[in-house]
Amino acid sequence: MGDVITLNYTVKPDDFTRAGEASSNVKNTLKQLGIPPAAIRKVSIALYEGEINMVIHARGGEITVEVSPEEIRMVLADVGPGIPDIELAMKEGYSTAPEEIRSLGFGAGMGLSNMKKYSDSMDIQTELGVGTTISMVVRVM
Amino acid sequence: MTVEDARRVLGARVLIGEEYLDQEVGTACGSDMMSDVLAFSKDHSILLTGLCNPQVIRTAEMLDIVCIIFVRGKKPDEKTLELARKTGLVIMETGHRMFSACGMLYEAGLRGGAI
Numbered sequence: 001m002g003d004v005i006t007l008n009y010t011v012k013p014d015d016f017t018r019a020g021e022a023s024s025n026v027k028n029t030l031k032q033l034g035i036p037p038a039a040i041r042k043v044s045i046a047l048y049e050g051e052i053n054m055v056i057h058a059r060g061g062e063i064t065v066e067v068s069p070e071e072i073r074m075v076l077a078d079v080g081p082g083i084p085d086i087e088l089a090m091k092e093g094y095s096t097a098p099e100e101i102r103s104l105g106f107g108a109g110m111g112l113s114n115m116k117k118y119s120d121s122m123d124i125q126t127e128l129g130v131g132t133t134i135s136m137v138v139r140v141m
Numbered sequence: 142m143t144v145e146d147a148r149r150v151l152g153a154r155v156l157i158g159e160e161y162l163d164q165e166v167g168t169a170c171g172s173d174m175m176s177d178v179l180a181f182s183k184d185h186s187i188l189l190t191g192l193c194n195p196q197v198i199r200t201a202e203m204l205d206i207v208c209i210i211f212v213r214g215k216k217p218d219e220k221t222l223e224l225a226r227k228t229g230l231v232i233m234e235t236g237h238r239m240f241s242a243c244g245m246l247y248e249a250g251l252r253g254g255a256i
Binding site for chain 1: 173175
């Protein structure tokens, strides 16, 4: 196992116009580190979906990304309302996003399923009223 | 075709990225829902949309899209354009509606890409 580079970000709540800054920064950093484009694409989409979710549903949160030559590990932790039914939330098309968010182009109910699709493994820890922590790993081929 | 070819087909106006018009583009997608663009896009090089906010730029950035065409004469605000400048995207606007704009580009040889 080679060196691990850790990146930390705070996602601000209710600032929809700035959502995606962390994902953009991670993407550029991975490019500079010479990570293969296929892995960068997976990380970018999965992380961006997660970041948007944090802004929409969870009053922001903390993102930690660990980059090693073998894998990219992402942890998104928030102190939001928690997810009452993970299975339902994972269903494509199911969304609890308000109408206002839909008018901004999000809330189609694809976020969580997309995060699972673009990561090689995903784990969700959630507790109602306490928060949600989502861990995703993308392997570097 | 190139981004410039697409521009000519639509008679679109370039707002940002005049210097990147010679890039090759093979496929495009059209949607106002960024969630769906993220879920269904596969190596598309052009995004046609009527949605105007900074997340359109972010979505394009994450997917390595090279050109955004705003349809129905929609004009992105300065915040959105500023973000686009930083990411090196080509931004255009056309008065054509979504259906027409997609049809014109399809007729000119642009495709939707793999399902």
